[in-house]
Amino acid sequence: MPTDTTALWQGGWYRFARRLESPNHGQQPDGALIDLIVIHSISLPPGEFGTGKVQQLFTNTLDWDEHPYFQGIRGLQVSSHFFISREGALWQFVSCDERAWHAGESSYRGRTQCNDDSIGIELEGLEGNSFEAAQYETLSDLCASLVQAYPVAHIAGHEHIAPGRKNDPGAGFNWPALRQSLALPSQCFPSNT
Numbered sequence: 001m002p003t004d005t006t007a008l009w010q011g012g013w014y015r016f017a018r019r020l021e022s023p024n025h026g027q028q029p030d031g032a033l034i035d036l037i038v039i040h041s042i043s044l045p046p047g048e049f050g051t052g053k054v055q056q057l058f059t060n061t062l063d064w065d066e067h068p069y070f071q072g073i074r075g076l077q078v079s080s081h082f083f084i085s086r087e088g089a090l091w092q093f094v095s096c097d098e099r100a101w102h103a104g105e106s107s108y109r110g111r112t113q114c115n116d117d118s119i120g121i122e123l124e125g126l127e128g129n130s131f132e133a134a135q136y137e138t139l140s141d142l143c144a145s146l147v148q149a150y151p152v153a154h155i156a157g158h159e160h161i162a163p164g165r166k167n168d169p170g171a172g173f174n175w176p177a178l179r180q181s182l183a184l185p186s187q188c189f190p191s192n193t
């Protein structure tokens with residue numbers, strides 16, 4: 001995407017996000033068609049909000065010895081393009097013109113390795129539980145801006161692109177609310193949402 005397409009985006013960075021660069025990224029394959037948004041949920045430690053630990057995880061600055069749960073993910077190098085706090089605050093870690101490490105082994109709309117050609121958005125939350133109105137507001141604005149800038153044709157959860165292996169964001173995520181606020185055709189969403 002040319003950097004001057006719109007003031008909202010510059011080199012794949014979103015104007016309304018706090019930029020906190022992650023080293024965990026790489027190049028998208030040549031000609032990658034960025035047509036998928038993947039929605040996740042995360043909190044560190046699980047169920048605790050506003051700790052700043054997700055930001056630390058994505059920037060490889062988390063102290064693994066600080067909490068027993070972190071022992072189980074020690075050394076993990078991951079990232080997402082975006083993270084939305086419970087208050088609806090938005091962080092960006094990787095340019096949307098680069099490949100973030102959020103999906104893992106995955107397959108959707110007939111293609112595998114979804115990290116190659118998707119945008120990852122993490123919502124602060126506990127898998128299966130509900131999310132805050134402020135998060136839906138930020139998510140909806142972000143998705144609308146992504147739809148303008150990229151050829152987005154699909155929005156799915158991690159649970160839909162890695163079924164059986166991943167369960168986030170889970171049953172507490174309100175798909176109809178997102179669908180309505182974006183006014184995208186139902187084919188853009190997983191059939192069971």
Ligand SMILES: [Zn+2]
Pocket residue numbers: 039040041102158166168
């Ligand atoms: Zn996930």
